[in-house]
Amino acid sequence: GDSVTQMEGPVTLSEEAFLTINCTYTATGYPSLFWYVQYPGEGLQLLLKATKADDKGSNKGFEATYRKETTSFHLEKGSVQVSDSAVYFCALKRGNYQLIWGAGTKLIIKP
Amino acid sequence: DAGVIQSPRHEVTEMGQEVTLRCKPISGHNSLFWYRQTMMRGLELLIYFNNNVPIDDSGMPEDRFSAKMPNASFSTLKIQPSEPRDSAVYFCASSLGGEANTEAFFGQGTRLTVV
Numbered sequence: 467g468d469s470v471t472q473m474e475g476p477v478t479l480s481e482e483a484f485l486t487i488n489c490t491y492t493a494t495g496y497p498s499l500f501w502y503v504q505y506p507g508e509g510l511q512l513l514l515k516a517t518k519a520d521d522k523g524s525n526k527g528f529e530a531t532y533r534k535e536t537t538s539f540h541l542e543k544g545s546v547q548v549s550d551s552a553v554y555f556c557a558l559k560r561g562n563y564q565l566i567w568g569a570g571t572k573l574i575i576k577p
Numbered sequence: 578d579a580g581v582i583q584s585p586r587h588e589v590t591e592m593g594q595e596v597t598l599r600c601k602p603i604s605g606h607n608s609l610f611w612y613r614q615t616m617m618r619g620l621e622l623l624i625y626f627n628n629n630v631p632i633d634d635s636g637m638p639e640d641r642f643s644a645k646m647p648n649a650s651f652s653t654l655k656i657q658p659s660e661p662r663d664s665a666v667y668f669c670a671s672s673l674g675g676e677a678n679t680e681a682f683f684g685q686g687t688r689l690t691v692v
Binding site: 510 | 610620672
């Protein structure tokens with residue numbers, strides 16, 4: 467069945483470092499792909515999305531490109547801040563409603 | 578818009594008691610989801626409503642769990658009787674339409690502790 471695999475955390479970086487969080491997926495067809503972020507004590511919120519191959523989603527300095535050939539949707543940011551510390555979830559949308567979630571990757575940014 | 582509103586934010590109850598979690602989706606959204614989040618199992622979809630009708634409840638763990646959506650602006654998730662293993666954060670989310678590229682908007686969650 468459809469699935470999403472994320473790199474295990476926690477990922478610990480210093481402020482202004484380059485960030486990559488890997489996400490790969492298994493799915494039939496061409497699902498939409500999403501990155502959500504969860505700050506401590508809060509619900510998940512959409513960070514970015516891509517709906518077809520080669521699309522690049524971007525928001526708040528984060529980017530991810532839908533790579534059909536490698537079935538990947540890696541999250542990147544050029545210079546992280548302490549405020550980026552959170553848990554990041556990769557997800558794909560199966561059909562019109564069901565989101566399939568990765569396990570989440572905790573990101574810790576040290577000043 | 579205030580976003581998805583859940584209540585209560587925190588609930589502590591004794592084993593065997595009934596617990597009711599409440600959700601107000603974003604106005605105009607016609608899809609509503611209940612999720613459970615735990616460290617062990619991550620995010621689990623419990624039930625999905627479309628236009629107030631339950632479409633997929635295959636994630637509801639057992640008969641102790643029930644969910645209703647009496648109208649487009651309100652939904653409840655009830656656990657009766659509650660057990661310690663039900664302790665988790667329960668999220669409600671809503672989205673617009675049934676399109677493949679629309680995202681879900683989450684509430685802040687209800688942290689349930691059953692002692």
